[in-house]
Amino acid sequence: MIKEFIQLIYPNFCSGCQSQLQFSEKAICLSCMVELRNHSIVSSKVAFGRYILEQEYFLFKNFKNKLLKNMIYEIKYKGNKSSAYILGVELGHLIKSSFSNFDLIIPIPVSKAKRQIRGFNQCELIAEGVSEVLNLPIFSDFFRRNNNLTSQVNSSRYQRWLNVENQYKTLTQLPKNSKVLIIDDVVTSGATISSCVKAILQKKSPITISIAALAGNKIT
Numbered sequence: 672m673i674k675e676f677i678q679l680i681y682p683n684f685c686s687g688c689q690s691q692l693q694f695s696e697k698a699i700c701l702s703c704m705v706e707l708r709n710h711s712i713v714s715s716k717v718a719f720g721r722y723i724l725e726q727e728y729f730l731f732k733n734f735k736n737k738l739l740k741n742m743i744y745e746i747k748y749k750g751n752k753s754s755a756y757i758l759g760v761e762l763g764h765l766i767k768s769s770f771s772n773f774d775l776i777i778p779i780p781v782s783k784a785k786r787q788i789r790g791f792n793q794c795e796l797i798a799e800g801v802s803e804v805l806n807l808p809i810f811s812d813f814f815r816r817n818n819n820l821t822s823q824v825n826s827s828r829y830q831r832w833l834n835v836e837n838q839y840k841t842l843t844q845l846p847k848n849s850k851v852l853i854i855d856d857v858v859t860s861g862a863t864i865s866s867c868v869k870a871i872l873q874k875k876s877p878i879t880i881s882i883a884a885l886a887g888n889k890i891t
């Protein structure tokens with residue numbers, strides 16, 4: 672559970688608008704940062720499936736935002752790790768401004784196959800950025816993916832939701848009364864978050880859970 676040392680190479684173009692970066696800008700240009708701040712949202716007591724989470728932080732409230740899509744593409748398919756980290760730092764500032772306290776950060780894992788292809792888990796990089804601002808420990812290997820799931824092919828929408836909802840397991844127990852901040856890249860249906868929350872709460876210890884992500888599903 673130690674903080675990994677990450678070495679970042681900052682490209683000289685913005686991952687949002689592809690414009691050339693100024694010397695003082697890192698990974699994302701100032702104009703895209705301003706645009707991003709206009710789309711950030713903080714909500715309290717939010718329902719995810721059958722669970723209510725304490726706080727929810729999205730840098731972009733809508734995952735269909737074009738700038739966000741460009742940034743995610745750069746991170747996932749072009750290996751732009753510095754963008755994930757810098758967006759994590761920005762997310763950390765958004766969380767800090769809400770004056771909420773947390774004890775630890777848990778990034779959502781990606782599948783082994785995706786990690787192998789990409790070489791990293793973008794949620795861990797985002798978590799590194801958040802941790803830089805909030806100075807919190809990161810529990811990186813906390814969740815286990817359950818591989819014995821029914822095939823998604825030919826299954827109903829409800830069955831697919833159940834499949835995802837049972838996707839994660841956790842082996843260790845968190846300290847009692849922990850305030851946990853889960854980190855994801857993009858929240859769409861909320862089924863993954865719901866699965867992680869279910870896994871944490873199955874350990875029957877009183878835990879408060881919040882979620883922070885680069886983008887969320889507020890289509891307004």
Ligand SMILES: [Zn+2]
Nearest residue numbers: 685688700703
């Ligand atoms: Zn830009």
